[in-house]
Amino acid sequence: MTASATLLAGDDRAALAARFDERVRFDTPLAPATWWKIGGPADATIAATSVDDVAFVLQWCFKRKLPCFVLGAGSNLLVGDGGMRGLVVQLGGSYDALDVRIEDGAVVARAGASAMLPQLVAQAASLGALGVDGLAGIPATVGGALRMNAGTDREIGEFVRDVRVQTATKPQPASTWVGFSYRQTTLPRDAIVADVTLAFECGDPAAVRARTQDRLVRRKATQPVAVPNAGSCFRNPPGDQAGRLIEAAGAKGWRAGGAEVSTLHANFIVNVGGAKALDVSSLLARVHRAVDDAFGIDLHLEVHLVGEFVADV
Ligand SMILES: Cc1cc2nc3c(=O)[nH]c(=O)nc-3n(C[C@H](O)[C@H](O)[C@H](O)COP(=O)(O)OP(=O)(O)OC[C@H]3O[C@@H](n4cnc5c(N)ncnc54)[C@H](O)[C@@H]3O)c2cc1C
Missing domain, CATH: 3.90.78.10 (UDP-N-acetylenolpyruvoylglucosamine reductase, C-terminal domain)
Incomplete structure (x- = not known):
């Protein structure tokens, strides 16, 4: 069995090149963008750096009936050796924004979808965000963590105050309700998370920092962090590991x-x-x-x- 042919015709490629210039790459392997270092080429990989970029991609794919996949840090993905047909979007630019501060007695983190979770955790821990240590050491973007409801004994969904998403039919970021369960959310398949607001109760910064550090040390001792991997492959069944x-x-x-x-x-x-x-x-x-x-x-x-x-x- 061989990989199927590209879904992008010559004029599709020309249209994307005209819109994104050097921010679109064609037929480039995805392996370097994944933690497993595995995966064949995407028809097109687009570095989307603004809300308008994402709106354009969503609407263009919708009109052209092409698949559109958003890639985070690639830490939970096994990409087939035949690669991916359609467009792969990598967020950056304005989606990297991260602001963590104390507001009305809570630690509030506002993060764009491509902000890195470890940075959010470090900043929130230094302000004493209670429970944030449960998210320590997860090598995710905020958007990927949200999609996966990533966590350990505490999950990101517990701290969510607001999630804004973009879709083909509502291309500008809009708040949406999201239901969270173990490593799953109710986010529609075609929704791209634009940004997230998290809120944590305030605790003692020194104690939270120490617990966060402890978790990182424990991970290094119990997980094969030096070799390419994608974290846990299977979910824990109820009552067991x-x-x-x-x-x-x-x-x-x-x-x-x-x-x-x-x-x-x-x-x-x-x-x-x-x-x-x-x-x-x-x-x-x-x-x-x-x-x-x-x-x-x-x-x-x-x-x-x-x-x-x-x-x-
Ligand atoms: C060493 C290691 C340790 C890990 N430990 C944990 C752990 O303790 N707990 C845990 O839960 N997970 C853990 N993971 C798994 C992984 O980090 C999480 O699942 C993480 O949430 C994936 O985020 P990502 O940005 O890498 O997303 P990706 O792997 O790139 O994508 C995962 C899914 O999210 C979607 N997605 C990405 N960005 C967006 C967006 N902006 N909008 C909508 N959808 C989006 C993708 O389309 C894909 O379906 C670990 C992984 C590694 C490698």
Whole structure:
């Protein structure tokens, strides 16, 4: 099986080049933009730096019936080796804005979708934001964290005061209600998060900073942070931990091509060198089967699989 042909005709490419100049790249591999360092080329990758850029892309894709995918830090993504058809949008510029301050007795963080969560956490912790340590060490953009309801014992959704999104039909940022559950939100598929306001109760800055630091140290000891990975591959089933089940099923150290079930944390798959998306996806399937066979538990993926999974690339 081979990757399907580009969806962009010559005049599409010309229109995008005219609008975005050097901020659009064609047929460029996505691997460098993902934490796993895996993934084939996108038809077009656009660096969108303003609200108008995103509005243009959303409406253009809608009119042309082309898929549009927004990429954050790429820390929860397995992109197929055949790449992605349509447009991939990377936010930056005005979406990088981050403002964290004390307001009416709360720590309030206003962040554009491409602001980095670790920076928000560090600034909020230094003002004593209670609970922000639960978001420490997650290598996400604010938009990606919001989409995933990222967190640990505390999740980003708990602190949300406002979320503004852009869609093809409402291309300017508009507040929207979002429901949050474990690693999921009710955000519509086609909504691009523009910015987020979070609010935290005020606590003792020294204590919050210390707890944040503790979490970072603990992560370094328990997660394979030095090798390309995408965090936890499977969500924890109710009342148990996916990592514990995978380890008990004997999967630690299993390999497929350049992909390995981490020997440090069984719910992580690491790219030990040259792993293809198919290596990782076949390992995910094997691990899923092993846990089902051993314990009758149907693990659900946490990582998002996107793009074309083909062998012949
Ligand atoms: C070492 C490591 C540790 C991790 N630890 C944790 C953890 O403790 N807890 C946890 O929850 N996760 C963890 N993760 C997973 C990952 O960091 C989170 O899922 C994170 O929220 C992904 O954010 P991102 O910006 O990288 O999004 P991406 O991986 O780029 O994208 C993820 C999804 O979000 C969508 N998205 C991105 N930006 C936007 C936007 N602006 N608007 C709408 N949709 C958007 C994408 O389209 C995609 O569907 C870890 C990952 C790594 C590599």
